[in-house]
Amino acid sequence: MKYRIIVPLYNEARYIKKFLENMPSKHLSSLILVDDGSTDKTAKIVKENYPKTTLLQQKINLGKGKSMETGALRAIKDKADVLIFMDGDMQHKPTDIDRFLRAFKKQRRIDIIFGARTIGKNMRLAPFMGNKMLTIIINLFFKYFLNDTQCGFRGFRAKVFDKVRWRSSGYAAETEMVINAARNRLRYREISIDTVYLDHYKGTSIFDGVIILAKITIWKFFK
Amino acid sequence: MNILGIQIASIAFSLFMIYFTYLSYRRKYFDMPGFIIWTLLFLALAIASVFPEGLIPVAQILKISRLFDLFMVVGIFFLIVITFINFIHTQKIKRKLENFTQEKALKDPHQKG
Numbered sequence: 001m002k003y004r005i006i007v008p009l010y011n012e013a014r015y016i017k018k019f020l021e022n023m024p025s026k027h028l029s030s031l032i033l034v035d036d037g038s039t040d041k042t043a044k045i046v047k048e049n050y051p052k053t054t055l056l057q058q059k060i061n062l063g064k065g066k067s068m069e070t071g072a073l074r075a076i077k078d079k080a081d082v083l084i085f086m087d088g089d090m091q092h093k094p095t096d097i098d099r100f101l102r103a104f105k106k107q108r109r110i111d112i113i114f115g116a117r118t119i120g121k122n123m124r125l126a127p128f129m130g131n132k133m134l135t136i137i138i139n140l141f142f143k144y145f146l147n148d149t150q151c152g153f154r155g156f157r158a159k160v161f162d163k164v165r166w167r168s169s170g171y172a173a174e175t176e177m178v179i180n181a182a183r184n185r186l187r188y189r190e191i192s193i194d195t196v197y198l199d200h201y202k203g204t205s206i207f208d209g210v211i212i213l214a215k216i217t218i219w220k221f222f223k
Numbered sequence: 224m225n226i227l228g229i230q231i232a233s234i235a236f237s238l239f240m241i242y243f244t245y246l247s248y249r250r251k252y253f254d255m256p257g258f259i260i261w262t263l264l265f266l267a268l269a270i271a272s273v274f275p276e277g278l279i280p281v282a283q284i285l286k287i288s289r290l291f292d293l294f295m296v297v298g299i300f301f302l303i304v305i306t307f308i309n310f311i312h313t314q315k316i317k318r319k320l321e322n323f324t325q326e327k328a329l330k331d332p333h334q335k336g
Contacts, residue, residue, distance in 0.1 A: 034328070047333055055333040060324045070325045074332070169321065 004080040006071030013040040037061035065173025084155035111186040115153030130209040144182030237269035
């Protein structure tokens with residue numbers, strides 16, 4: 001089973017080296033790192049220290065959703081069977097990748113696997129509440145019962161890419177992916193993962209949460 | 224003929240915008256048709272500000288009692304149209320930029336291994 005691990009990066013110079021050091025060496029050649037117009041030394045660090053990985057450089061900052069799409073398109077071009085997405089800010093543990101791969105190997109009927117963070121643990125109150133609210137709304141609107149719809153650690157089989165493909169350029173992409181999976185009744189499962197929050201000022205803000213909420217409502221009634 | 228303060232402000236605004244339009248044309252921000260359209264528009268605003276009575280028949284047809292209200296209604300419609308056109312153009316440019324950036328990233332990957 002050929003797989004690709006897609007990691008969108010934006011100004012991750014602080015964490016990228018450690019993230020790649022923690023990555024089991026067997027996965028390095030499967031990594032597709034998408035630098036989303038970083039203004040720091042993210043791309044330089046990757047180029048100099050990890051030539052085995054594939055680095056795609058978006059010269060202009062397009063947002064996480066577009067970076068994920070660029071990585072996915074490369075993975076499809078590489079004829080990967082499974083695409084796995086994770087964050088490059090040390091939030092997700094590279095050792096969990098094998099759990100995703102094992103699940104895809106064992107459960108051939110499963111189309112998509114979502115990481116589910118232990119909500120509440122290590123998470124501040126505002127993101128916790130926001131995450132919970134969005135998850136409940138998606139569960140109710142789309143009858144797709146997940147514990148964590150906002151987790152960026154997830155994977156799907158390449159054959160369902162067209163069914164889950166998102167148009168959102170920002171953080172709403174992950175939610176759109178869930179909704180597309182729900183609409184197409186893709187078979188899913190969840191894997192509980194550990195999360196570490198090192199940088200509280202990055203990631204989804206309250207403002208992003210409001211935009212995602214508005215988009216969920218639009219997708220429910222007009223998509 | 225008594226000229227109100229708002230008329231003076233409107234004429235000054237129109238003249239400033241005609242100058243700004245000319246400046247933008249000289250800087251090649253837009254071409255001749257764009258220059259003519261915008262100049263005519265601000266010229267029309269200046270003329271309407273000097274001779275507002277000329278618009279009274281239009282206001283009567285539209286059942287608008289005050290000329291000032293007519294200006295407000297036309298102004299709001301104009302703003303909505305311009306905002307909509309701007310939105311369409313921004314979306315088009317955004318999509319083109321996204322496609323171009325993604326294609327370039329996919330075309331020139333950095334991989335030595």
